[in-house]
Amino acid sequence: MTFENVSINKPGPREVLIRTAYAGVCHSDLHFADGTYPYPVPFVPGHESAGVVEQVGSEVTHVKPGDHVVTCLSVFCGCCPQCTTGHPNLCEDTSVKLAPGVARRLTLEDGSLLHQFSNLSSFAEQMLVHENAVVKIDKDLPLDRAALVGCGVLTGFGAVTNAAQVEPGSTVVVIGCGGVGLSAVSGAALTGAGRIIAVDMLDTKLDLAKKLGATDVINAKDTDPVASVMEMTKGGAHYTFEALGMKRTATQAFDMLRPGGTATLIGMFKPGEKLEFEGSMFIKDRKIRGSSMGSNRFRVDIPNILNYYRQGRMELDHLISSHIPLTQLNEAFANLRTGGTVRQVVDFSL
Template sequence: MKAAVLYEVNQPLVIEDVSLPKPGPREVLIRTTVAGLCHSDLHFMEGLYPHPLPAVLGHESAGVVEQVGSDVTYVKPGDHVVTCLSVFCGTCDNCTTGRTVLCTDTTVKLLPGASNRMQWSKPEKLHQFLNLSSFAEQMLVHENAIVKIRKEMPLDLAALIGCGVITGYGAVVNTAKVTAGETVAVIGCGGVGMAAINGAQIAGAGRIIAIDTNPAKLQLATKLGATDIINPADGDVVKQVRDLTNGGVHHSFEVLGRKETAEQAFGMLASGGTATIVGMIPFGQKIELHGFDFLRERRIQGSSMGSNHFRVDMPRLVDFYLRGRLHLEDWISAKLKLSEINEGFANMKAGKTLRSVIVFDS
């Protein structure tokens, strides 16, 4: 099969011939249908987060089950599935207390470099990425890394749910637990930010402020639920939000992964408000906050993959789409072949796309 391999950081991905063994116990072989290009992949490509190389990246995907290994009871060949990097064991302390996204069982949620699922003709080891590696025509994964979905759901749109949608929506609904009538600000209107905006609308937020420097993205944000838009080019973002809300928001969401915007997210809170950091701030970078602000019970927290329970959350998101409440068609800017993957990432870096997807031949 063909796969896009990252050999070195800050170098183009290379299309190579790769193979996978037959599924072992509790493993599932999937024919990849669609894989989204996510900014998280770009972080690893640029060396902002470490990972053993060479590796096949990709983690936002949907496909069709081809084979199952022994002891697999959840899926069968022909099932349509969405993948999720939040693979879980179901028995560790975090899993049994409802926080499967923080599973600690490294025999199921394999650490970087531990997987031996990918094979090729070269002597060096080819590494699986986040237990998935979806920039390939097939994936071999643990059965607890996938969720079955209804076959009437288009797979190109379903793939988006696997990372961008669940991350943004989940940050609002699961992590922050936004309730009806509360005010929300979202910093960054990329794919995850749009999911947070759409999620805030579904949650019933009273006011949703979209913040971005791209006027086209701001206009799309209004279609997805934003009631107000702010462009940082027009002046101090924190002041604009405070002026607009007469003192600050109940919830802010930072989805860009930058020090300055994380600090702004905290600064725009009303007393008692919560800032949720969704973006991947570069490894080792620190943020600075005013200690006095904590005296007014302002809080800051992280969100991992939208604090998801993906076996429950993703089918619900599919239902939201099929009922017209989740507007996924507006998110896909380009459909590409695997051979065009580097062009897709270049357009992402240039801010030309909201979400590009690789569509594999059936």
């Protein structure tokens, strides 16, 4: 990645110009930066952010200059069949949820088009977005913590509360303890799960999972996680969550289920990758499902999560591994490849 001076348009009727305060470095960004998921180039990456509104378009009603906001890539129209049936994260309106390469909001110094990523492009001092890509938050909330809720926290927490709808007293397994998986652990604790088993290959992340509510941990480097879960639970878990996007761990998540259990796949799998599951396992009502961005309704979910944080019922501080200046973004991506960090946060004041 290179660091360039670019031009950004003035807000259109329903657009908002934001001064970016913080942007989380999410593993999903790496999938696009290294080409695993194709995207038109050149583009400005980044999709997990919070900031302060600077200007608004003539028809904007949700925010005004000076408001603190969290962005979300689940921009919605509010009118299509998905939105009006309670699934705004799956909005179908391509005039609002712009497809890759469609936005014309950024240009390079030579006047050529610079593509916007996920309708946001958070790794920049300013963002120009549709008003339905932001939610207003209280000004007393720390913006670095709030930024994380825009993607990683929302994805993991929402998979538990919105998608799987985990029941109190149930047994939950979370495979992968990065930012998304740890947020699933927090969500399971908040919903009253009776037992929460965290699975990872790094003891540092498993220790963090225990701080966030895991009752048990399994280091998959040392033991077979499926056999361990089946023994610990005497027959399997009610709910499992796969937060890595790997074929092997997806199979493990399904194999860990007790009859009637549900496996929810949160991780981003490589395009074209096929998953296989033993057919006889489905006979006893075992289920497998996906969850896009925590199946969110982010204008409700994000304020709720931040309220839980304010009340001390949900921890966000432990998710931040470090604050970095934008100029260290390449080093941050290199750190993502090692798997040792949870969330590095770009601080635009540095």
